[in-house]
Amino acid sequence: MTIPRSHPRYVSLTARDKLVEGWKNGLVATQGLIAHGRGEAFDYLLGEVTTPEAEMATNAAVCMLLLAEKPVISVNGNVGAMAAPEIATLCGLLDCPAEINIFHRTDDRVNRLVEHLEKNGCRKVLGSDPDARLEGLDHARALCSMDGIFTSDVVLVPLEDGDRCKALKAAGKSVITIDLNPMSRTAVTADVTIVDNLIRSMPNLIRVIKGYQKRLLLGGITPEKLKAELSSYSNDNNLKDTLKKITEKFS
Ligand code: ATP
Numbered sequence: 001m002t003i004p005r006s007h008p009r010y011v012s013l014t015a016r017d018k019l020v021e022g023w024k025n026g027l028v029a030t031q032g033l034i035a036h037g038r039g040e041a042f043d044y045l046l047g048e049v050t051t052p053e054a055e056m057a058t059n060a061a062v063c064m065l066l067l068a069e070k071p072v073i074s075v076n077g078n079v080g081a082m083a084a085p086e087i088a089t090l091c092g093l094l095d096c097p098a099e100i101n102i103f104h105r106t107d108d109r110v111n112r113l114v115e116h117l118e119k120n121g122c123r124k125v126l127g128s129d130p131d132a133r134l135e136g137l138d139h140a141r142a143l144c145s146m147d148g149i150f151t152s153d154v155v156l157v158p159l160e161d162g163d164r165c166k167a168l169k170a171a172g173k174s175v176i177t178i179d180l181n182p183m184s185r186t187a188v189t190a191d192v193t194i195v196d197n198l199i200r201s202m203p204n205l206i207r208v209i210k211g212y213q214k215r216l217l218l219g220g221i222t223p224e225k226l227k228a229e230l231s232s233y234s235n236d237n238n239l240k241d242t243l244k245k246i247t248e249k250f251s
Helices: 010-024 030-046 052-067 077-094 107-119 162-170 185-189 198-218 223-231 235-249
Strands: 071-075 098-100 154-156 174-178 192-194
Touching: 010 030, 010 077, 010 198, 030 077, 030 235, 052 154, 052 174, 052 192, 052 198, 052 223, 052 235, 071 077, 077 098, 077 107, 077 198, 098 107, 162 174, 162 185, 174 185, 174 198, 185 192, 185 235, 192 235
Parallel strands: 071 098, 071 154, 154 174, 174 192
Antiparallel strands: none
């Protein structure tokens, strides 16, 4: 069915369609559809808009990514199905790899995701041949690539689960996540949590990275300024402000 652009839930319904198509094509796990539902519930509470707090977190995330020596984007089934072209653009702008990392891991699904990202323009996609393990996890999400997540300093990992976020932190990584639930274990463990829908957040990240890169090039901003902006950011405060916004809306 074609969703008319005039439908008030056009963006949300289009995201659902992408997920269902991804599920049919073997990219998305059935459980991923349920996880998306949890996200949608929080998006409803947020009013399905990007908040000023999400914008602040996006700026901090961009500072962190531009200061990183070896960034990487960790991609699961839902993220691959909903945002493959945006992942390719981000990887190009940051000159970094994407790495497939999924909880319900099968070689077939990993290979389909690699192929899907490559088809959408990602030049380097890791994850099909893991040769390292993250400490502290006893499931398939521990598997990673020496050339990617294992030796990275900053990991952008949208829609993560709390255990792996903790394991990435314990391994010394700085973690940026995109998660609509400001109370999830991931949201409170990450260094920078963008509480926004992946669908809105990825284009925002691209826009802000391009803006900062232009200013870096023209001398309007320096790496020192990026460091200062990043150190003035508090993820705890940002999450508290986001929660306050949700509760005030309904009080
Ligand atoms: P945690 O382990 O961090 O407490 P969880 O058990 O809820 O979280 P999962 O079910 O693995 O974790 O992941 C789903 C998370 O992703 C949820 O926090 C959900 O709010 C979020 N999420 C789902 N869909 C989206 C989306 N489109 N954009 C942003 N966040 C989303």
